[in-house]
Amino acid sequence: MSTPPSASLRGFLDAHFASPDDLAAAPALAELLRRECAELDASLRRLEAQLRIAAASWLARSTGARSDLRHIRPTGGAVDAEDEGAETVRKLGLPALVREIQRIDTIRLYAEATLQLEALVGNLEDVVFSIVRQASKLNLPSILRKSNEAELKHAKLLNAVNAVRDIERELVRVSTSRPKWTSLVMAVDSRVEKTLAILRPQALTDYRALLAALGWPPSLSSQDTENDKYSQIPNPLVLMNEENKEKYSQSFLALCALQHVQANREVRPCQIAAATPALADSKYFDKTACLENGLWAIDELVHPVASRMEYHFAKWSEQPEFIFTLVYKITKDFMDGVDDILQPLIDHARLAGLSAKESWVTGMVKMLVGYLERQIFPALVTSNQDQTTDAKPEVESSWMHLNDLMISFDKRMQLLADSGIQKIASLSEGLSRSLSVFSIYIEHPDWLQIWAGVELSSAQDKLKSEMEDETSWSCSDSQHDQLGHMENSIKFLLSTREDYKAPPVSEFVVKTALSMIERGRALPNRGMQIHYNRSSAVKFLNDFFLVLCDRCEAMQLSNTALEDQSLSKASCAINAARYCENVLREWDEDTAFLDMGPQGSLFTDEISFLVKLGANYLEQILSAILLEFEDLSWEYVQNIGSWRGQTAVEDQILDEENAGVSLGFIASLDVLTDRITKLKQYLNSKDFLDLWRSIAEGLDYFIYSSIRWGEVNFSDTGVIQLRVDTKALLHIFRPFCSRPEAFFPFLSESLRLLTMKKSDAHYLLEMLTDDTRSNSCLKHQGLHNVNAGQAVKILRSRKFGG
Known part of the structure; x- marks a missing residue:
């Protein structure tokens, strides 16, 4: 009685001969199997030859070592005449012999590690080759049809992921225990990267095909003509039946697993550098790497939606507010479905601290950033750099309007993202970078400089108009004038502009600078905020402080005939300087301004300038009054x-x-x-x-x-x-x-x-x-x-x- 075929063999035959029509492909399949067997036999022969060479080398060195060991005698033992030379060798060459034995052992360990990694990488390459070979047999109608081929391909993808994990564990062990074996690690990494470069596109292609079969993306042109507004867009993810939902879940989890092992490979140098067991097995680096670039599975949901949205964007190049509104609406419409369907899958994938809502919002923001980078900003930059254009004020206004829209959009999208699960606090900075439309300035610092220049130019124009009105420089305060001398003189806890008797223009300058600073807080990192603030708000303040200095210089306070008008204007300038100094000190104490400068203060130089300005002109007033008194009372005093x-x-x-x-x-x-x-x-x-x-x-x-x-x-x-x-x-x-x-x-x-x-x-x-x-x-x-x-x-x- 013959032995029945094994389960794996039956599965293989079922996969390739599901119907009588598949028998026609039997000769091609047989030829393919013969080629694979030949390749495997050749690989086995190469490994056997390498093993024989390594064994022969090890035996040769072992024989030499055994010969040397025979000449070793116990201390105090008799030494034959013919062994006198050997005794000398023993005394002088024993340390070298020990080193040689250690080198031989190292070679043995290196050979074992090499063979182990060769087997693991070979297993990965075989699985990937099998996946690619099978990919051509699946078409769109068969994606949702329950077929053994699709299930087998999914199992092979998981096998490939497990193979990469096994390789990573071995590489971590080798890198930690033998840090000098960098050539071996680099060789393995090179082969694995080439294999993953084939596997990832194939996995993404299969995932996209599944999404297309499910009806993703939905149509975006579901406008309610009666109410003149967009109705809720149906979400295909929510409308899936149980069978399709299971297929999608498996595909989503497999893609997350592939991205996870890829992230582990990227952060392995950080784990090795940490040099501590706790960090070597930490998931902290893994999740950070995943979150910085977003989830591939969710990004693939965004890409087809983006291609349809850009059709509408092209009609609104002069009305960017419609672009932001549409992106926000689409993001919000799919938010609940994304959270209900994808968040349980993310939790099942053990991606701790990752929110499906946040990943969805991040993907949509990145999509919008890409469009603005390609279509909107280049036109603004070109117009702004054209010094001959008469419409430059309109270009600057358009730039500021666009940034206002970006600030408002960022806040609304952040609210959508924060409605998801609680984020890990340590990852919040990285997440905020991904969620900000202003990340566009990270790759284009010259655009950030242009924005700062536009803000500065607008503020300077407003200040010029404000300073032309002399009432803006008036320091008179009827409320203060009515107070008695003693009552008013004891008020030294100053805070408001009225307390400092500063002119209204100083409050205008402070509010304008603060407005620029507040707008700059939308930038995703502190370095960019510092650069923007120094190029806009700080420069604007410095220009005003120079105006204060010029007004005092023009008064010629050192003259013996001190005029009342000069005294009034000088006092106003000093009051303005003191008020601005107080405001800058308060800003420096605000946590939002901490560590923004080299000494921990963004306004160190500006505060010093104001202190010196106030002190200098108080001294001039003092000197003028004393000289005037001396001139009038000289004869009396004498x-x-x-x-x-x-x-x-x-x-x-x-x-x-x-x-x-x-x-x-x-x-x-x-x-x-x-x-x-x-x-x-x-x-x-x-x-x-x-x-x-x-x-x-x-x-x-x-x-x-x-x-x-x-x-x-x-x-x-x-x-x-x-x-x-x-x-x-x-x-x-x-x-x-x-x-x-x-x-x-x-x-x-x-x-x-x-x-x-x-x-x-x-x-x-x-x-x-x-x-x-x-x-x-x-x-x-x-x-x-x-x-x-x-x-x-x-x-x-x-x-x-x-």
Whole structure:
């Protein structure tokens, strides 16, 4: 009784002889089998020959090693005369012998690894060859027909995927344990890549044929003429019966598996470089590689839809908003079907963290980016680069309109994508790059530069129009003017433009720059955002800051005749600089701006410029006021201590309450009061606080240093007059401080010395002549600013009556 044929043989015969008509192909099949057997026999003979050569080489080296080992003697053993040379060889050549044995073992391991990989790669090549040979027998009607050939081909595709996985595991083992065997790894990779280059197109072709048989893509021209809007487009994936759904599921999973092993091959260098067992078996790299390029199975859903959509796109080249609307509508219409049908398949494929909705949205976005890159942007770039065109403002407007549409489209598509499963947080950056239409600028940085230039040009035109209106530079604020001096001076927590008394144009500049920055946040990576911001918003701010500098330079604040208009305009420019500085510092503290510059700040240079600008022109205002005061009070100051009529009769009653301010001092006090009042009105409270204190300190030093101490003689009347004049000076600053004397230390301490009793003055003068106790005496009297020499001169300038 004969043995029945095996199951595999029966399956093979059933696949090739399904009907009597297939018997005609028997001679061709027999010839094909003979050729395959001949090739396999030849391959086997080659392997046997290689094995014999390797074995002979190993035996030859083993015999030599065995001969050398016979000459090894135990330590202290007798050595025959004929073995004396061998003993020397033993002592000198034993390390080399060990190295030789290790090299032989390495060769053996290399041969074993080579044979193992040869068998695995050969298995892969055989399976792929079988798939390609069988592909010509399947046609479109047979795709959905239940046939053993289709099932067999699907099984062969899975076998090929498993073969690639086996090869990858062996390559990881070889690369980890023998990192120097790079030639072997490269040779295997080369053969596998050539095989996959044949397998992938075939797998995609079969998948496309299946989609076409299912009726994909559907017609997009299902317009509801009554309502003048598009109705819901039927989704063939949802309308599949159970049998077709099973076929599609198998094809989808097989294609995902093929992409998965391809991704593993791409990230294998990263796994090897990690050099840790945890990372060597990690799926983290695998999923990242898959997600960056999208799923092939979903991309193949997008391509035929895109070809039909582009027919409509061609009619809307001048109305891109229709293009974005159509893409969004098609994406949304198929969203639920994609999620219901494909998400369970993705979960079954164990692609953790991958959303079918997000992959579908990503594919549609990539499709739109490709169309914009081919058809829309080149025309805009050409028109923008044409310097002779009169329609350049219209081109710039079109560019900005297109980017506005892209920003809005990105937000809407992101909402669609985020409605899927929860994404892995570590992968969100890569996903956002794929989901952004602005990824078009990654491959075209020159287009990004053009966009930044368009934004800058538009902002500059708006700023020019704004600056031509003088009311934009007005710093007057009735609310602030109505506040009392003391109430307004204590407000130092400034935040708004009104707090800084900055002109409206500064707020316009800040809002315009922020608008540009907000638009740039749509760019998919930080490097592009930095480049865009520096070429648009930062440059726009710098241009305005130079305008502030020019306005201050044109005022000539150093003139002794300080005009009220110059003071007002300079104060406005300083307020604008301070307000902009505060805004830039707030932006730098925002997480959205972190690490955008080399020192962690995008506006480091700009803030430094504003700080320097404000400080420089505050110094100029200070210098102008002090020079003006000095010019008006010079004659008075030179005559302090030698006023006419100081020598009074002994019985004259000194009445300080009724004494008036010196006539030569009144004009300078009036002008100083006017300047301080105007600065209080024009300047922001923080800078005004610093400025009036600096003015007070400057006046104190000027008046004190101008008195010829030691040369003049202060009588009782002279001291009273100096006290009256000093009180008048302090009265100007009293609204801003309860003790303005603290900011006039030299005048205050000079008056304290001049008003001492005669006995106290003589005693202190004697004490100051003793160098060892001079400093302690001054501190005991509460004098901390004048030194001993200055105190002596002041005391000697006092003339006591009688």
